[in-house]
Structures are given as C-alpha cells and as structure tokens.
Amino acid sequence: MKVSKFGGSSVANAEMLKKVANIIQADEERKFVVVSAPGKRFDGDHKVTDLFIELLNQFTAGVDYQETLTQVTDRFRMITQDLSLSNEIPDHLEKKIVELFSLKKSHEQLIDELKSFGEDTLARIFSDYLTMLGIKSTYKNPKEAGIIVSDDYGNATILNEAYEKLYELRNQEGVVVIPGFFGYTKTGELRTFPRGGSDITGSIIAAGVEADLYENFTDVSSVYCVNPKLVHEPKEITMLTYKEMRELSYSGFSVFHDEALIPAFKKKIPVVVKNTHQPDCPGTMIKAEKEDFSKPVVGIASDEGFSSIYVRKYLMNRELGFGLRLLKILVDENISFEHAPSGIDDMSVIVRTHQLTQEKEEKVLKRIQEELHVDTISIQHNLAMIMLVGEGMSQRINVAAKATKAIAEATTNIEMINQGSSEVSMMFGIESDKLQQTVQSLYREFFEHSPSS
Numbered sequence: 463m464k465v466s467k468f469g470g471s472s473v474a475n476a477e478m479l480k481k482v483a484n485i486i487q488a489d490e491e492r493k494f495v496v497v498s499a500p501g502k503r504f505d506g507d508h509k510v511t512d513l514f515i516e517l518l519n520q521f522t523a524g525v526d527y528q529e530t531l532t533q534v535t536d537r538f539r540m541i542t543q544d545l546s547l548s549n550e551i552p553d554h555l556e557k558k559i560v561e562l563f564s565l566k567k568s569h570e571q572l573i574d575e576l577k578s579f580g581e582d583t584l585a586r587i588f589s590d591y592l593t594m595l596g597i598k599s600t601y602k603n604p605k606e607a608g609i610i611v612s613d614d615y616g617n618a619t620i621l622n623e624a625y626e627k628l629y630e631l632r633n634q635e636g637v638v639v640i641p642g643f644f645g646y647t648k649t650g651e652l653r654t655f656p657r658g659g660s661d662i663t664g665s666i667i668a669a670g671v672e673a674d675l676y677e678n679f680t681d682v683s684s685v686y687c688v689n690p691k692l693v694h695e696p697k698e699i700t701m702l703t704y705k706e707m708r709e710l711s712y713s714g715f716s717v718f719h720d721e722a723l724i725p726a727f728k729k730k731i732p733v734v735v736k737n738t739h740q741p742d743c744p745g746t747m748i749k750a751e752k753e754d755f756s757k758p759v760v761g762i763a764s765d766e767g768f769s770s771i772y773v774r775k776y777l778m779n780r781e782l783g784f785g786l787r788l789l790k791i792l793v794d795e796n797i798s799f800e801h802a803p804s805g806i807d808d809m810s811v812i813v814r815t816h817q818l819t820q821e822k823e824e825k826v827l828k829r830i831q832e833e834l835h836v837d838t839i840s841i842q843h844n845l846a847m848i849m850l851v852g853e854g855m856s857q858r859i860n861v862a863a864k865a866t867k868a869i870a871e872a873t874t875n876i877e878m879i880n881q882g883s884s885e886v887s888m889m890f891g892i893e894s895d896k897l898q899q900t901v902q903s904l905y906r907e908f909f910e911h912s913p914s915s
C-alpha cells in the first residue's frame with residue numbers, strides 16, 4: 463500500500479492532472495493520493511495559495527478584490543473544462559469565498575480557511591476526474607480522515623491521538639483523495655500546516671495507514687546534491703537517511719518540507735522523491751539507516767536572509783547564565799534563533815532577518831546592552847548559511863579542511879563555523895553576495911574533484 467503526494471507543480475493544470483491519473487492507474491498499490499493546490503505553470507505565474515493570500519489582503523484593506531477572485535476561481539474553471547468536468551466545484555468555491563467574507567471571523571481564521579480552499583478544491587476535482595475515468599475514488603476531507611492538529615494558526619502540528627483513526631482509512635474501498643496542507647483541531651476548527659505543508663499531510667497519512675512507501679511526486683527527477691538553481695545540472699542523490707534529508711531541507715532544500723519526515727520516520731516508512739514527468743525514474747530514496755558511507759558529504763544546502771547578533775564581554779565564561787539571559791531577551795521578543803556559536807568571551811546568535819523589524823532590532827540590542835552589560839555589541843545583516851550534510855562526515859578527518867580550502871578558493875571570508883554535535887552537518891556563515899560562487903566551489907571540491915573523498 464502506497465501513499466502518493468503530488469506537489470503544486472504536479473497539479474498546476476489539467477495536462478499535469480492527466481499525468482497524475484496515469485501514475486495512479488499504473489500501480490494499484492497507489493491507494494492514497496494527497497494533493498497540493500495548483501502551483502506555478504510557468505516562470506512568473508502565481509501559486510493558487512499565494513492568490514488566496516492576496517485575495518484576503520485586498521479584502522482586509524477594503525480594496526476591490528473582484529479581479530483576484532475571478533483569477534483564482536478561473537484557475538479551477540480552466541482545469542475542470544480541460545478535464546471535461548462540469549463547473550460545479552469552481553462555482554461552489556466562489557460561493558464559499560463570498561460566504562466566508564460575510565462571516566465575522568478573525569484574520570487568522572480567515573487566512574487559514576482561505577488557504578485550505580486551494581488543496582480542498584483540487585482534491586474534489588481530481589477525485590471526480592478519477593471517477594470519470596472509471597476508477598473508484600473517494601474525496602476525503604481531513605476532518606473525516608482524522609487529521610487532528612494543534613491550535614497554531616498557519617503552523618499546525620499533528621496530534622498523536624490522530625493516528626488511531628487514520629489507520630481506519632485502510633478499510634476504505636478504491637482510491638482515496640485527500641487534500642494536503644490542513645487539518646482540524648479537537649474542537650473542529652481548521653488549521654493549516656506551514657507553507658509547503660502538503661508534504662506533511664502525505665507523511666501523516668503514510669504513517670497513519672502504515673504504508674509500505676510514501677511517494678513524493680514533484681517536478682525534478684531526484685533530490686540533487688545542491689540546489690539546481692545554484693549549480694548547473696548537479697549530481698543526483700540516489701539514497702539519503704531521514705537525518706540527512708531533514709538537515710538538508712531545513713537548511714534550504716525546498717524540494718521536501720523539513721517537518722514532513724518526522725511522521726514517516728517515527729513509523730520507519732521509506733520515502734521516495736519522484737518526478738511526475740518521468741515516473742519511471744527511480745528518484746531519491748530516504749530511509750532510516752545509512753548503507754553507503756563512502757561519501758562524507760551527501761549534500762550542500764544553503765539559505766539567505768540571516769543576521770548575526772555579536773556580543774563580547776570580558777570574563778563571559780565565568781558568568782553563570784549569561785547565554786540563558788541573552789536568549790531569554792530574544793524569547794521575550796518572539797524571536798527564534800538558528801545557531802549560537804560561542805567563544806570564551808564572546809557569543810554570536812544567528813537569527814532569520816525577517817523576524818526583526820527596525821524597532822525590534824533596536825529594542826533587542828538596547829536590552830542586551832543594558833541588562834547584560836556587554837563590552838561590545840553589533841549586528842550584521844545579509845548573511846547566508848551553507849550547510850554540508852552527511853552521516854559519513856563523523857568518520858572522516860579532513861572534511862573541514864577541504865571545505866575551508868574550497869571557500870578560500872571562492873575568495874570568500876568565513877564569518878562563522880558551526881559543527882552540529884551529531885557530526886551530521888557543518889555550517890559556514892558567509893556574506894550573501896558570495897553565496898553562489900562559494901556553493902559552486904564547494905560542489906567542485908566534494909562532488910567533482912574527488913567524488914569519493
């Protein structure tokens with residue numbers, strides 16, 4: 463029994479949905495289908511989820527939203543027409559949106575409900591399309607399926623108690639089509655997962671029904687060892703461990719949501735990333751145990767948009783609770799941190815810049831200065847983080863030496879280095895404008911010059 467999730471790029475239009483239907487028909491083990499909302503059809507196009515967000519922004523600002531409303535509902539009308547289905551589902555969607563705007567709901571509730579319409583509408587359409595093709599198919603709403611989630615708007619997580627009911631889905635006849643990206647709280651309120659969260663739904667269903675395999679269909683033939691936007695035609699990864707994939711996705715491999723691995727991992731369900739355009743290609747397998755330790759580094763992930771708060775205080779090492787008090791100031795301002803490398807008398811805290819408004823930044827720096835009496839405090843913006851990942855790294859002694867050599871060859875200054883204690887990853891902080899050339903140099907060092915070193 464397999465769970466097959468199709469991302470936004472795989473369900474962007476009717477032509478893609480026909481490919482998805484062929485994939486389902488080609489293997490009767492594909493019993494559970496999880497779909498995203500239609501994604502971009504071409505460069506510069508809009509993801510349906512973004513259109514819903516734009517629609518709510520216009521509604522909230524009191525400006526005319528009719529054009530966006532038509533744009534979003536027409537995306538679905540075009541799909542139903544091209545699949546020779548009636549317009550009943552898109553027409554109903556339009557009514558639901560207008561009705562939602564007439565209800566007195568909080569902005570947070572409205573945005574979660576609106577965002578869910580993309581996945582929900584597509585799942586209904588796709589299930590009808592399978593039925594039209596003569597395949598027994600049922601649309602299953604996440605509430606009915608048993609996806610019970612936490613109360614966090616736009617950031618829900620699955621509750622353990624959901625799994626018992628989810629297991630019952632196995633008894634459903636035919637193909638079951640489930641919309642990704644959202645679930646319901648215990649009191650029946652809709653909540654979405656973080657952006658890109660249809661991957662999470664797929665993993666939850668796979669864990670819930672104890673599937674033999676979780677297939678994640680996207681628009682690339684495998685997970686590449688580096689973001690293909692930074693390196694031309696990088697090498698494909700055939701096999702990864704959950705730990706490696708989680709590190710890579712958290713650090714910038716947007717192909718798979720970093721939180722999506724956890725449910726599958728807990729039930730030891732293998733995951734494969736495959737291409738909807740080339741479903742027969744083997745793709746990338748993600749499993750619990752590492753089989754091949756020959757390569758210390760399996761992937762190089764990178765991301766931009768970081769800031770580093772640097773503090774220096776003589777005898778910091780003797781001051782009990784210094785780090786705790788520094789991080790508490792960030793917690794008070796609702797800022798989470800990514801890394802905190804420290805020395806004897808100094809410490810840096812790396813945060814995602816989008817969390818800092820000008821006002822927040824000033825307040826945090828002032829509080830650290832006044833409450834912790836530091837000698838020096840500064841903040842650096844426009845930082846990028848590069849993460850070398852591989853479970854084989856712990857067994858090699860020269861990874862850091864090779865990495866720093868490659869970074870130097872790119873004429874890049876290392877702003878900070880951090881090695882995770884599990885030795886699965888090694889992080890380098892650099893200035894953002896050097897990112898591409900540095901990643902390319904690291905790619906040459908680890909994947910071209912001496913692929914097995």
Ligand SMILES: Nc1ncnc2c1ncn2[C@@H]1O[C@H](COP(=O)(O)OP(=O)(O)O)[C@@H](O)[C@H]1O
Nearest residue numbers: 469470471501680681685686688689715716717
């Ligand atoms: N290391 C990587 N390997 C493969 N794809 C990557 C990698 N890093 C970033 N990507 C990007 O992830 C994209 C697929 O993810 P996404 O757009 O979320 O797909 P979907 O619409 O199927 O959910 C690819 O088109 C590619 O541009």
Ligand SMILES: N[C@@H](CC(=O)OP(=O)(O)O)C(=O)O
Nearest residue numbers: 469470498511657658659660
């Ligand atoms: N549609 C949602 C959820 C999702 O997973 O989308 P995608 O499969 O296109 O990454 C989003 O855009 O965030």
